[in-house]
Amino acid sequence: MRKIAALIFPGFELLDVFGPMEMFGLLSEEFTLELIAETRGPVPSNQGLSAHVTATTADEFDHDILFVPGGAGTRREVENTSLLEWIASVSGKSEFTLSVCTGSALLARAGVLDHRRATTNKAAFAWVAAQSSLVDWVGKARWVQDGKIFTSSGVSAGMDMALGAIEFMHGRDRALEVAKWCEYTWHEDREHDPFAQVHGLI
Amino acid sequence: MRKIAALIFPGFELLDVFGPMEMFGLLSEEFTLELIAETRGPVPSNQGLSAHVTATTADEFDHDILFVPGGAGTRREVENTSLLEWIASVSGKSEFTLSVCTGSALLARAGVLDHRRATTNKAAFAWVAAQSSLVDWVGKARWVQDGKIFTSSGVSAGMDMALGAIEFMHGRDRALEVAKWCEYTWHEDREHDPFAQVHGLI
Numbered sequence: 586m587r588k589i590a591a592l593i594f595p596g597f598e599l600l601d602v603f604g605p606m607e608m609f610g611l612l613s614e615e616f617t618l619e620l621i622a623e624t625r626g627p628v629p630s631n632q633g634l635s636a637h638v639t640a641t642t643a644d645e646f647d648h649d650i651l652f653v654p655g656g657a658g659t660r661r662e663v664e665n666t667s668l669l670e671w672i673a674s675v676s677g678k679s680e681f682t683l684s685v686c687t688g689s690a691l692l693a694r695a696g697v698l699d700h701r702r703a704t705t706n707k708a709a710f711a712w713v714a715a716q717s718s719l720v721d722w723v724g725k726a727r728w729v730q731d732g733k734i735f736t737s738s739g740v741s742a743g744m745d746m747a748l749g750a751i752e753f754m755h756g757r758d759r760a761l762e763v764a765k766w767c768e769y770t771w772h773e774d775r776e777h778d779p780f781a782q783v784h785g786l787i
Numbered sequence: 788m789r790k791i792a793a794l795i796f797p798g799f800e801l802l803d804v805f806g807p808m809e810m811f812g813l814l815s816e817e818f819t820l821e822l823i824a825e826t827r828g829p830v831p832s833n834q835g836l837s838a839h840v841t842a843t844t845a846d847e848f849d850h851d852i853l854f855v856p857g858g859a860g861t862r863r864e865v866e867n868t869s870l871l872e873w874i875a876s877v878s879g880k881s882e883f884t885l886s887v888c889t890g891s892a893l894l895a896r897a898g899v900l901d902h903r904r905a906t907t908n909k910a911a912f913a914w915v916a917a918q919s920s921l922v923d924w925v926g927k928a929r930w931v932q933d934g935k936i937f938t939s940s941g942v943s944a945g946m947d948m949a950l951g952a953i954e955f956m957h958g959r960d961r962a963l964e965v966a967k968w969c970e971y972t973w974h975e976d977r978e979h980d981p982f983a984q985v986h987g988l989i
Binding site for chain 1 (some may be wrong): 793800801802804805806808809811812813819820821822828829832833834835836837838839841908909910940941942943944946967968969970971972974981982985
């Protein structure tokens, strides 16, 4: 059983978080989920709707997986030194670290992606890549795995990455089972990225 | 500007709600979003994570769109007479009513789907269809529109339906723009439903 800590912050992107959490959450014998933020209680998304946070970054971290979404709020949080220090510290302790969309900007600024391959939202690619020159940014990828770090392209790509992470941890059959349950057509080829071309990255 | 009321209840399915809300929420000049439940504050999803509810079914309903998700909680809520009466009443006043997955079981029990075409989750099809014999249940459809009522197949299909509803209200270009922003490959053909076959409905 692995415990997932999904970090959120004001202006997190709804689907970045709840697409992957849907998929991990269906495997209730393999994963437990918790939302973590700097403050307990309601935290508003980029779409206005709020999630309810039950643990804060001040609490002891005893999770196995750190999950970091993107969203407009990342533009502010890349300057949030204490949050970046928390990310660096708990990512170091985690078995796996995952980010979706512009969440990789936070991992990059925290130094978690130094000398690693990573991807991000394709519309915001230039801004994210500018957050660290120590990262080997991949312009065309639905998601990238480099060792214990998974990073995905924008928003919806987080669901494909989540299934990729489930495959890595529990095998392809389990990932396909989750996709079938969600009536989701998994984009199983992590290198197939139609949005790289849409946004002129290839 | 249309106001969307997204009904939730304990055991709502995360992606049923937050996939479509991601898409409507990106069009902040066209839609505002609100979560409604029988109680204010945190309401737990089927995956355990909670959303924060700001309006209740006891408040005055001044929304344009009623949105009803599915999830394991629907098995209990189909017996919740006061909630079904609320659904019937506000759906009658709404310009559009949308449901995802087993959310159509609640619409069916509320009488909202009487003598209409509708679809639902393909794994739970028999249970949902048994909720009302007055509905023309469609076994093979990603989503169905019958007048002001949109119903979708399971979980992920809600995103395709949301884009279909955006197309209906604001045109295809706007729907494609949202899909591109989310890096989502829209399954634009509502009659293409690979999961109908997977679950032996065709």
